[in-house]
Amino acid sequence: xxxxxxGDLMTRxxxxxxxxxxxxxxxxxxxxKSIRHIPVVDPLTGKLLGILTQKRMVSIIMSxxxxxxxxxxxxxxxxxxxxxxxxxxxxxxxxxxxxxxVVSFFLQNKHGCLTVVDxxxxxxxxxxxxxxVRLCAELLQEAKAASS
Numbered sequence: 001x002x003x004x005x006x007g008d009l010m011t012r013x014x015x016x017x018x019x020x021x022x023x024x025x026x027x028x029x030x031x032x033k034s035i036r037h038i039p040v041v042d043p044l045t046g047k048l049l050g051i052l053t054q055k056r057m058v059s060i061i062m063s064x065x066x067x068x069x070x071x072x073x074x075x076x077x078x079x080x081x082x083x084x085x086x087x088x089x090x091x092x093x094x095x096x097x098x099x100x101x102v103v104s105f106f107l108q109n110k111h112g113c114l115t116v117v118d119x120x121x122x123x124x125x126x127x128x129x130x131x132x133v134r135l136c137a138e139l140l141q142e143a144k145a146a147s148s
Contacts (some may be wrong), residue, residue: 002006006102009135010125017082018043024077026052037113039123040086041064047121050086054114060085083087092117102113102127102136 003009016039017025026038029068036054041047092115093102102114106129116125 001081003135004042004099004100005095006093006097006114006116006127007125008097009099009131010127011103011131013089013124014039014123014126016041019049020067021082022078023057023082023085024074026057026082027061027077030054030057031068037122037124037126037128038082039115040082046123048115048117048123049083050088050091051113051115052086054084055112056085056087074105092121093127094118103132106132 010011015029015033015035016027017090018041021040026065030036038052039048040050040052042049061073061077062079064073070078091105091109091111093105095116095118105111105114111126112130113126116127118124
């Protein structure tokens with residue numbers, strides 16, 4: 001296994017939302033697909049607009065619960081647009097970036113993912129810290145098999 005660049009490791013089949021999506025849409029998607037990061041893209045241009053993390057979503061939901069109670073939560077989730085709560089100050093990386101650079105990013109920061117974009121901000125993929133855990137597991141298995 002010769003993984004050296006982000007393109008070798010990133011997830012290419014990305015679940016996204018557009019700017020018309022609501023917090024309810026994001027909540028349902030995260031729950032149904034067991035994902036923790038949702039890029040928000042412009043459906044016309046394909047450009048990355050922001051990212052909604054599970055951590056941010058849970059924070060907003062907890063605030064809505066505290067302010068309005070359980071009975072009003074779903075209605076409030078439907079009223080809240082993802083563009084109002086998504087992170088627009090996020091880190092991205094190029095598909096050709098070396099994995100060593102990305103490892104350093106994850107070790108130095110508390111982020112769970114990096115979006116992968118091209119020069120025109122077109123979303124190409126996403127690389128998550130869990131991708132590195134999976135890679136580590138594969139490398140450990142290979143090392144174990146080689147030493148047997």
